[in-house]
């Protein structure tokens with residue numbers, strides 16, 4: 214099979230990213246960009262981010278998860294702690310998370326260290342989820358090999374019965390991670406492939422070093 218995509222070409226010209234317009238803290242720029250992505254009302258999941266981990270096999274693996282909160286400290290997402298990513302993070306907490314906001318012609322790349330959030334915070338978010346999602350967290354041993362679709366449906370059904378009329382508590386193996394950034398790179402597409410790239414790197418004194426990178 215062969216398909217040549219060589220003539221796929223887009224001119225990026227919607228915006229620019231200049232040093233004079235940014236503050237000292239990258240979380241402020243993240244907030245501005247996230248807000249602008251939301252404002253564009255594109256109907257897309259602007260909080261979808263690709264998180265890459267390093268597995269015990271030495272390979273990186275990336276997958277999409279949903280950003281559920283960001284604070285000055287970092288970026289929070291929820292998952293199964295026993296999943297492939299959970300096991301990878303337990304071995305090596307260094308991760309890379311990235312966003313591609315296509316209609317803004319923007320990319321953000323975060324390198325950071327992930328850690329489990331406090332269990333009461335995971336409880337709080339779990340409680341806010343619809344019952345179906347709560348039961349799914351019980352039913353799915355995420356990333357394990359399963360014999361069939363029917364197996365999954367039966368497992369879901371068995372947890373529906375187990376929790377019928379009862380409060381659906383958070384399983385221990387399900388909760389949040391916070392990615393605490395060490396560096397955040399902002400990419401704004403520009404014409405002629407002369408894109409703007411600004412990287413913030415956390416220093417030992419907790420200030421951020423700001424550098425422009427060649428596109």
Ligand SMILES: Cc1cc2nc3c(=O)[nH]c(=O)nc-3n(C[C@H](O)[C@H](O)[C@H](O)COP(=O)(O)O)c2cc1C
Pocket residue numbers: 258261274276277278279280290291292293296297298299355356
């Ligand atoms: C749009 C989208 C959102 C997703 N959100 C999450 C999420 O918030 N948490 C999660 O565990 N998996 C989420 N997934 C599924 C993951 O991409 C992945 O399949 C799952 O977490 C298992 O990954 P792992 O086996 O590498 O651990 C999402 C997938 C997509 C496409």
